[in-house]
Amino acid sequence: MSDHSNGVPLLEVRHVSKYFGSVIALKDISMEVRAGEVTCVLGDNGAGKSSLIKILSGVHTYDEGEFLVEGKPVRFSGPREARAAGISVVFQDLATIPLMSVWRNFFLGSEPTIGVGPVRRLNSGFAKRVMREEMRKMGIDVRDPNQAVGTLSGGERQAVAIARAVYFGAKVLILDEPTSALGVRQSGIVLKYVVQARERGLGVIFITHNPHHAFPVGDRFVLLNRGKLMGSYTKAETSLDELTKMMAGGEELERLSKELEKMAADPEMKQVAQQMAQEVNRSGT
Amino acid sequence: MSVAGTQPVPAPAPRQAGLGDERLARVSVLVRLLQRPELGALIGALAVYLLFATVDATPAHLFSSIAGMQNWTDAASTYGIMAVAVALLMIGGEFDLSAGVMTGTCGLLLGMLITRYAVNVWVAIVAVLVFAGIIGAINGVLVVRTKLPSFIITLATFFVLRGVDVGVTKLLTNTVRFDISDQAPGFAGAQSIFGSTFLAPYNFQDAVLWWIAVTIVATWVLTQTTFGNWIFAVGGDANAARAVGVPVSRTKVILFMYTAMSAALVGVMVALRFKGIQSGQGVGLEFFYIIAAVVGGCLLTGGYGSAIGASLGALIIGFAQIGIIFANWDSNWYFTFLGVILFVAVGVNTLVRRRAASARR
Numbered sequence: 252m253s254d255h256s257n258g259v260p261l262l263e264v265r266h267v268s269k270y271f272g273s274v275i276a277l278k279d280i281s282m283e284v285r286a287g288e289v290t291c292v293l294g295d296n297g298a299g300k301s302s303l304i305k306i307l308s309g310v311h312t313y314d315e316g317e318f319l320v321e322g323k324p325v326r327f328s329g330p331r332e333a334r335a336a337g338i339s340v341v342f343q344d345l346a347t348i349p350l351m352s353v354w355r356n357f358f359l360g361s362e363p364t365i366g367v368g369p370v371r372r373l374n375s376g377f378a379k380r381v382m383r384e385e386m387r388k389m390g391i392d393v394r395d396p397n398q399a400v401g402t403l404s405g406g407e408r409q410a411v412a413i414a415r416a417v418y419f420g421a422k423v424l425i426l427d428e429p430t431s432a433l434g435v436r437q438s439g440i441v442l443k444y445v446v447q448a449r450e451r452g453l454g455v456i457f458i459t460h461n462p463h464h465a466f467p468v469g470d471r472f473v474l475l476n477r478g479k480l481m482g483s484y485t486k487a488e489t490s491l492d493e494l495t496k497m498m499a500g501g502e503e504l505e506r507l508s509k510e511l512e513k514m515a516a517d518p519e520m521k522q523v524a525q526q527m528a529q530e531v532n533r534s535g536t
Numbered sequence: 537m538s539v540a541g542t543q544p545v546p547a548p549a550p551r552q553a554g555l556g557d558e559r560l561a562r563v564s565v566l567v568r569l570l571q572r573p574e575l576g577a578l579i580g581a582l583a584v585y586l587l588f589a590t591v592d593a594t595p596a597h598l599f600s601s602i603a604g605m606q607n608w609t610d611a612a613s614t615y616g617i618m619a620v621a622v623a624l625l626m627i628g629g630e631f632d633l634s635a636g637v638m639t640g641t642c643g644l645l646l647g648m649l650i651t652r653y654a655v656n657v658w659v660a661i662v663a664v665l666v667f668a669g670i671i672g673a674i675n676g677v678l679v680v681r682t683k684l685p686s687f688i689i690t691l692a693t694f695f696v697l698r699g700v701d702v703g704v705t706k707l708l709t710n711t712v713r714f715d716i717s718d719q720a721p722g723f724a725g726a727q728s729i730f731g732s733t734f735l736a737p738y739n740f741q742d743a744v745l746w747w748i749a750v751t752i753v754a755t756w757v758l759t760q761t762t763f764g765n766w767i768f769a770v771g772g773d774a775n776a777a778r779a780v781g782v783p784v785s786r787t788k789v790i791l792f793m794y795t796a797m798s799a800a801l802v803g804v805m806v807a808l809r810f811k812g813i814q815s816g817q818g819v820g821l822e823f824f825y826i827i828a829a830v831v832g833g834c835l836l837t838g839g840y841g842s843a844i845g846a847s848l849g850a851l852i853i854g855f856a857q858i859g860i861i862f863a864n865w866d867s868n869w870y871f872t873f874l875g876v877i878l879f880v881a882v883g884v885n886t887l888v889r890r891r892a893a894s895a896r897r
Contacts, residue, residue, distance in 0.1 A: 331781070345779045348772035350839040351765075359769050360780035362762040372760040 259322040260285045261454040262307065262338065262423045267316035269302055276302040279316070280480050282473045284423060284454040289445060291457045291465035293498055294475035300458050303475070304427055307456065308340045309333030320423075337422030343432060346412035349401030353393055356400045357382040357415050385414040388451075389444055405433045406440035413444050423454045430464050442468050462494040474498070573833030574845030576884045580831065580877065581848045581855070588859025599862045606738045612854025613743035614639075614802045616847045618821070619828035620747075620754045621798035623846035625791045626829050627758070629771035629838030630679060630686040632795045634671075634693035636822030641697045642668050642803030643813035644705055647714025650723075657722035657808075661730075664800050671697075672796030676789030686792075698819055705815035715812040723808070730801075731809030743805050747847065750798070754843035767791065771838030827874055828853055831881040852877060 260283035269277040277299045284290040294300045305311040306318070309327030318325055320336050327333045330340075347356045354375065363374040379396040386393045389410050400408055409429050416424055426445065430438040445468045448455050459465050465472065472489060474481040474497055482497060592599040598607075618635055625632055642664045649660040675693055679686045705712055718724070730746075733739035758764040766787045769777035778784045799818075807813040830836065831852055832845025856873050 342779065345773075345776045348769055348776050348839065350772045350835075351768050355765055355768065359765060359777065360782050362765055364762060372756075373762060373765065375760075 258285075260319070261321060262456075263317075263319045263322075264307070264313075265317040265319070267306065267313045267318060269306060269311060270314050275478050277306070277313075277478050280473075280475070281316075282480075282483065283471070284456050285470075286422070286454050287449055287452050288470040289449050289455040289457055289468050290471040290473060291459060291469035292473045292475065293459060293462060293465055293494065294481075295460055295498070297477070298475040299478040300460075300475060301427075302478070304340060304425055304456075304458060307333070307423075307425060308338060334419075334421075337420055338425065339416035339419070339421035339423070340425040340427060341409065341412040341416055341429065343428045347400045347408050350399055352397045353386075353400055353403070353411060354379045354382045354396040356411060357385070357418075361419060381418065382414075385418045386410070389414050389447055404437055404440070406437035406444075409441050410444050413448060417448065417451070417453065421453065423456065424448055425456045425458070427458050428460070429457070430459060430461065438464060460498070462491060462498050466491040466494055573840060573842040574848060575833075576881065577832045577845045577848035577852070580881070581852050584852050584855045584859075584877070588855055588863065591863040591865075592859070593864040594862050599859055602738050604858065604862065606740050608851075608854040608858040609744045609747075610741045610854075611857045612850045613741055613747040614805065615821075615824055615828055615853050616747040616850035617743065617750050617798055617802055618795075618825040619832065619846040619850040620750050620843045621795040622822075622825040623829035623832060623834050623841050623843055624754060624758065624767060625795050626826075626834045626836070627771045627838060627841040628767045628788055628791045629774065630788055630791065631690060631826070632675065632792065633687065633690040633822050634675065634697060635690075635795055635799050635825055636818045636820060637694050637697045637701065638668065638671065638796055638799030638818065639803040639806065639821065640701050640813065640815070640817030640819065641671075642800040643807035643817055644701055644714055644803075644815060646804055646807045647716050647813050648704070648708060650716050650720050651714055652708055654720075657720055657726040659722075661726060661804055664804060665797055668796040668800035669793045672793035673789055675796065676792030679792070680785040680788050694822070701817075702815040712815045713812055714807075716807060718811055726804075727808045730805045731807075741809075743802075743809075746801065746805070747850075751843055751847040758843055763787070763790075768839055771840075773839070824853055824874075827878050830885065831877055833881075833885060835885055836882075849881075 263281075263283040265281050267277060267280045268275070280299070280303065282290060282292070292300055292303060302311065306313050309330045309332050312326060312328075320338070325336065327336070348359070351359070355378075358373075358378045363377050364371050365374045365377075366372055382396060383393050391407060391410055400411060403411065409426075413424065413426070429441045429445075433441060442464060445455055445457055449468070449470075457465060457469065466486075470486055472482075472484045472486070472494060474483070474494075589597070589600040592604075598604040618639070622632060622635055645667055646657075646660050646664050649655040649663060650657055655663070671693070675686070675690055678684075678689045682689070702712065705714065716723070718727070728742075730742060732742050734742065734745065758767060766777070766782045769782050770784045770787045774784050803813070803818070806817060828849030829841065829846045831849035832842060832847065834841030834846065853874065856870055856877075860867055860870050860873065
């Protein structure tokens with residue numbers, strides 16, 4: 252674990268719950284992220300990851316529990332407030348605009364200008380310089396600032412979004428499934444940026460359903476299942492195998508394979524059931 | 537190929553440290569030229585000019601003379617003013633099919649105010665601009681509120697205005713046009729700015745100067761200002777733009793207002809120049825504006841394009857309109873010609889976008 256871990260967490264939720272009418276979206280969730288640490292939030296589809304991100308980023312309010320930023324309780328009324336408090340979300344799809352150049356994307360929504368009145372214009376020289384500098388800090392040499400973001404690789408595009416969030420004062424970076432749409436190599440590149448953000452003293456919340464991506468970079472692991480906390484561990488307390496097993500949902504998978512076996516009049520179904528049984532065995536060892 | 541981000545972190549090898557800026561310069565010369573959306577339109581305009589200069593059947597080779605230039609700039613100017621507005625709107629991800637009929641509506645409103653209500657011409661011009669701004673805002677607000685395609689919303693506006701134009705004109709004049717007397721207060725001054733000529737022996741239309749001015753200002757706004765950045769962003773990906781704090785709805789509504797007010801400008805020019813206006817004025821012209829914008833490099837899906845390109849597109853339309861007459865061809869080939877140009881332009885645009893947007897995974 253890193254040496255930043257003493258003191259107050261950058262962001263912490265305690266026993267937070269969220270209801271949508273009679274639907275329980277999240278129940279009694281506690282987690283924290285500290286400066287220079289990566290907290291991984293793991294869960295399958297529908298586990299409550301999106302609801303949690305939306306609470307952390309100010310899109311939704313919470314119904315029960317406590318939400319602390321640097322030790323002080325907060326209740327955000329919108330994403331702008333969350334961003335002002337230093338919490339930035341990098342969405343998987345919403346990160347950048349492919350047809351716009353890298354520097355325009357980098358400063359979109361917070362454009363630097365020079366001049367006043369009718370000659371007030373984009374300070375493109377400054378913007379390009381800062382963008383290249385910030386990207387270089389992430390190990391990317393952008394040769395042509397005018398090149399469209401769409402010509403970058405998926406991983407590099409995530410890097411643009413991360414560098415932008417960091418430049419504009421993010422203390423806590425929430426990465427929403429940054430690797431889910433990427434191939435193996437590009438996923439590796441994104442994981443590298445996650446480590447880099449951590450090294451620069453940010454608190455990173457890394458949302459994923461892939462324990463193989465989470466384990467190598469994570470310091471803490473929070474597992475969600477059906478809106479509830481399934482487990483919360485530090486790296487020392489768990490292992491990749493354990494995480495994988497829990498993610499695969501041990502007993503649940505076993506039950507499913509039994510059910511499938513019952514329906515296995517169909518030979519194709521039988522094959523699926525067998526594969527599933529093998530999967531259970533493998534993650535169990 | 538482009539970025540050295542695939543290496544491990546501490547990798548910035550000597551080649552990166554030393555040669556970064558040098559390579560930047562080398563990239564920009566050729567690649568940046570090819571990246572420009574208006575390059576295709578420029579090449580196209582040169583080709584079309586050469587074509588009509590060659591097939592010119594007039595004895596004095598009028599097409600390539602200054603008198604010919606007066607003709608094709610005249611034809612291109614009002615298309616150009618509108619095409620620039622339509623291009624900005626299209627870059628912002630929206631369409632305005634009512635842009636053509638709006639020129640008629642605004643000219644007719646001007647005629648009505650001057651002839652029926654004896655309003656000073658200058659006051660009438662201001663009133664028409666305000667009216668156009670309101671219609672544009674209605675278009676824009678309907679589009680952003682209903683989230684329906686602007687194609688449908690403005691098609692409805694188009695038909696509403698088309699009916700109103702003829703209906704109201706007939707109701708008030710019992711004819712299908714408003715005639716504006718040059719004795720109306722303020723007429724002479726207003727006409728000298730909106731509907732007169734310059735460069736005495738050749739008599740270029742004032743609209744040409746407006747067209748050039750509009751192109752310069754629009755290019756400035758689009759490429760050099762924050763608002764221009766927002767135009768590209770809302771057309772490129774409205775959700776992503778909203779996520780970083782770009783006021784998406786406001787940007788789109790302003791673009792619709794600008795388009796409608798450009799139509800007002802053109803309507804005023806037509807009405808003052810010809811001292812009157814027909815109730816069917818402008819109907820069908822919206823397609824010429826869209827053709828000019830697309831030929832000029834705008835993507836129909838938004839997020840990419842240029843004002844200069846749209847102006848070059850309008851110039852191509854002007855070349856074709858005048859060139860076909862000078863070549864003694866049946867003028868109906870004009871439409872076929874524009875259709876073919878549009879096909880070629882869309883083909884080139886699609887290629888460009890594929891290169892710009894396709895990601896390496």
